[in-house]
Amino acid sequence: MVTLVNLLKQFGFSRRLLKVASCRITESASLVLLPWASLIQKLSRVPVIFLLDQRKRFSTMPEIETNHRDSELFSPPSDVRGMIELDRTAFKKTVTIPVLKVRKEVVNKLMRSLKRAALQRPGIKRVIEDPEDEEGRLIMLDPYKMFTVDSFEKEELSILKQLNVNPQISKYNLDLTYENFKSEEILRAVLPEGQDVTSGFSRVGHIAHLNLRDHQLPYKHLIGQVMIDKNPGITSAVNKINNIDNTYRNFEMEVLSGEENMMTKVRENNYTYEFDFSKVYWNPRLSTEHSRITELLKPGDVLFDVFAGVGPFAIPAAKKNCTVFANDLNPESHKWLLHNCKLNKVDQKVKVFNLDGKDFLRGPVREELMQQLGPLSKERKHSVHIVMNLPAKAIEFLSACKALLDGQPCGSELLPIVHCYSFSKDANPAKDVQQRAGTVLGISLEACSSVHLVRNVAPNKEMLCITFQIPAAILYKNQTVNRDNHEDPPLKRQRTDKDF
Numbered sequence: 001m002v003t004l005v006n007l008l009k010q011f012g013f014s015r016r017l018l019k020v021a022s023c024r025i026t027e028s029a030s031l032v033l034l035p036w037a038s039l040i041q042k043l044s045r046v047p048v049i050f051l052l053d054q055r056k057r058f059s060t061m062p063e064i065e066t067n068h069r070d071s072e073l074f075s076p077p078s079d080v081r082g083m084i085e086l087d088r089t090a091f092k093k094t095v096t097i098p099v100l101k102v103r104k105e106v107v108n109k110l111m112r113s114l115k116r117a118a119l120q121r122p123g124i125k126r127v128i129e130d131p132e133d134e135e136g137r138l139i140m141l142d143p144y145k146m147f148t149v150d151s152f153e154k155e156e157l158s159i160l161k162q163l164n165v166n167p168q169i170s171k172y173n174l175d176l177t178y179e180n181f182k183s184e185e186i187l188r189a190v191l192p193e194g195q196d197v198t199s200g201f202s203r204v205g206h207i208a209h210l211n212l213r214d215h216q217l218p219y220k221h222l223i224g225q226v227m228i229d230k231n232p233g234i235t236s237a238v239n240k241i242n243n244i245d246n247t248y249r250n251f252e253m254e255v256l257s258g259e260e261n262m263m264t265k266v267r268e269n270n271y272t273y274e275f276d277f278s279k280v281y282w283n284p285r286l287s288t289e290h291s292r293i294t295e296l297l298k299p300g301d302v303l304f305d306v307f308a309g310v311g312p313f314a315i316p317a318a319k320k321n322c323t324v325f326a327n328d329l330n331p332e333s334h335k336w337l338l339h340n341c342k343l344n345k346v347d348q349k350v351k352v353f354n355l356d357g358k359d360f361l362r363g364p365v366r367e368e369l370m371q372q373l374g375p376l377s378k379e380r381k382h383s384v385h386i387v388m389n390l391p392a393k394a395i396e397f398l399s400a401c402k403a404l405l406d407g408q409p410c411g412s413e414l415l416p417i418v419h420c421y422s423f424s425k426d427a428n429p430a431k432d433v434q435q436r437a438g439t440v441l442g443i444s445l446e447a448c449s450s451v452h453l454v455r456n457v458a459p460n461k462e463m464l465c466i467t468f469q470i471p472a473a474i475l476y477k478n479q480t481v482n483r484d485n486h487e488d489p490p491l492k493r494q495r496t497d498k499d500f
Contacts, residue, residue: 073143074121076181076189083190086222088178091186098141099172101130106163107137113159117141117152123180138172183230191219198223201237202284204277205264208237210256224256235259238277253278268312269294271319273340275310279332282310286389289454289465290316293387293419297322300382302372304365304416306357306397307390310336311344318346325368327353327360357390361400373410384416391421391463395433398440401470409472409479416475419467421454429453429462437466441474 076091083090097119102110107127111118118126119140130136145151149167152160160167178186187197195215202209208227212220224237236258262278268287275282290312297303299321305314308326310333318324318341328334334354341347353360365386372384386401388394398420426432430451438445449468457463473479 074176074181075185078189080186080189082192084219084222086225091176091178091181093176094173095143095176097143097172097174098146098169099138100141100165100167101133101170102137102139102163102165104135104137106165107139110139110159110163110165113156114139114141117146117156119143122182124174124176138170140172140174141169178229183226186226186230187219187223190222191216201227203231203234204282204284205266206233206235207262207264207277208234209253209277210237210239212239220254220256224258228258236261238262269316271312271315271344273310273312273315273336274343275336275340276332280310280330280336281333282312285455286312292452293385294320297385298382302368302382302384304360304368304384304386306360306365306386306388307394308337308352309333309389311340311350313387313389314350315340315344315346318349319344321349324350325353325364326350327355327357327364329354329356357388357394357397358400361386361397362404366404369405369416370407373405373414374407384414386416386418388418388420391423394420395422395437395440398437402441402474403477405476407476409476412469412472415469415472417467417469419465421463421465423457423461423463425461429464433464433466437468441470443471443474 073095077093080087080090100114111127119142121140124140126140128138128140130138146169148169149157151169152167157167181189184197191197192215196213198210198212198216208224208231210223210227212223216223220239224239227237228234237256238253239256241252241254262276263274264277265272265274266282266284267273268284269291273282293313294316297317297320300323301317302323303314303317303325305317305324305326308314308328311326314324314326314337324346326337328337331354334352338347338352341350341352351364353364355363369384388397390397398418401418420437422433422436424432430453431446433451434445434449437449445466445468448471449466452465452467454463454465
């Protein structure tokens with residue numbers, strides 16, 4: 001502020017004329033014509049100066065971020081606070097916007113040159129008909145940039161002059177309705193001040209899947225309807241009302257608004273999946289992880305998907321000409337897994353099972369591994385991968401890999417590679433997952449595994465994937481285990497606990 005005071009003194013102002021205060025633009029103050037506009041332009045690099053009344057009293061105001069500005073002028077009426085049942089008519093509001101009157105034939109040429117000055121507000125037309133002139137148009141201007149003729153930049157004024165447009169700025173009363181507000185703005189206006197606003201959701205086909213917090217539950221039906229209104233293609237909004245069932249990996253849900261049809265169709269990584277969202281597990285946030293694992297596979301590799309769900313790992317792997325064994329205990333997931341294999345034309349490449357994870361490992365996986373890692377295995381050049389995507393419990397299933405095979409161990413380069421998912425709330429999540437998986441297997445994995453951060457699930461809760469090659473001493477019966485440093489070569493590290 002000292003800098004500003006000194007600068008104003010150079011223009012003939014005394015300290016007595018300054019009233020330093022925190023102020024915000026109101027609808028009326030934002031359009032007051034400034035006789036001191038030339039001074040304002042010269043001071044454009046310091047806090048903006050606003051003339052507050054006809055007695056030439058000035059106040060300083062720090063620059064405001066666009067989002068904060070929008071929340072001031074383009075926010076819903078204050079009396080919608082606490083609304084539980086959505087009343088769209090209550091969101092009507094009139095705001096005063098600066099406009100430029102122009103002839104309709106010059107609009108297209110002019111708009112290319114007025115990108116900076118024009119109103120940038122989604123859902124509001126920047127050019128409208130002039131109610132006072134059939135041949136005229138009104139160009140909406142940014143109410144936080146455009147106050148007087150002097151608000152135009154030199155290049156903009158030059159274009160206006162070329163097109164014979166009067167640069168005088170006028171006022172226009174713009175009527176805003178529910179349709180003009182963003183979902184986040186609506187919910188912020190409705191929910192109690194200071195509380196979190198839900199504007200994000202997981203999209204599963206036509207379904208918006210929300211995970212509302214306790215303080216949002218009184219407004220749940222309103223929130224659901226707003227999500228449907230503001231997101232084209234969404235016809236149903238649901239809320240999770242309990243944690244994922246660890247047996248079938250689905251959860252109870254409540255339809256907040258819209259249709260109750262949970263049969264949906266999604267497209268992920270160029271593959272199509274159909275299922276009943278209320279009966280199976282599907283998380284669109286895992287799309288990148290599905291791709292990451294698929295990219296690790298090469299044609300001819302073998303994939304055992306222990307908790308396959310409706311097929312997001314199995315189907316892309318089969319399309320890549322891998323041999324796939326896919327399993328899920330949930331009968332509904334099993335049904336839709338079969339369906340999606342046919343839908344994506346890989347049903348001849350995927351063997352599908354409906355077993356408990358440990359039974360799948362000790363049965364079909366064991367039988368296939370005995371063949372894959374048998375006497376002829378040295379002639380094979382493909383890899384074997386085991387994916388275990390059940391983060392809440394998958395580490396426990398690693399015990400089924402202990403002493404799984406009979407006979408002489410195969411070469412270490414042919415041993416199966418495990419990708420096991422887990423949650424962690426530990427301060428060092430990578431080390432935590434390595435230690436827990438190592439404890440189940442009875443060895444140390446810290447020197448021979450990689451840990452990949454998949455996503456942040458909640459505050460202080462991470463989802464991770466630990467990848468390692470099962471040591472022969474663990475996989476085969478009657479082998480001696482060196483708990484601290486098994487003799488198999490370490491897996492090439494991708495990410496470690498140092499990455500967190």
